[in-house]
Amino acid sequence: MNGRLVGTYVVGVASGLIFLSAFAHAWPGWTALRQALQGHVDPAVLRAVGIGWHFGSVSMATFGLPGLWSAALLRRGVVEARSTPLLIGAAYVLG
Secondary structure (H helix, E strand, O other): OOHHHHHHHHHHHHHHHHHHHHHHHHHHHHHHHHHHHEOOEOHHHHHHHHHHHHHHHHHHHHHHHHHHHHHHHHHOOOHHHHHHHHHHHHHHHHO
């Protein structure tokens, strides 16, 4: 298996995991955090944290979709599709 094909699979698997983890982050993750914070913080603070938490979940799903699209393009040999997963990966590593 050549390096380009391995890279394509890595992009596809990582993007799929990012996309799927958005749902785990949004529902069970938020439920657990909300239960841990309820009664300890002001309800307005809890709402604000919830808004940010769900925005993060939507962002994760949004990052996963172009990564999956890029993996499909890379599989077809479109090497220009490398820039999108590189940018998303850099954001995840540096963020």
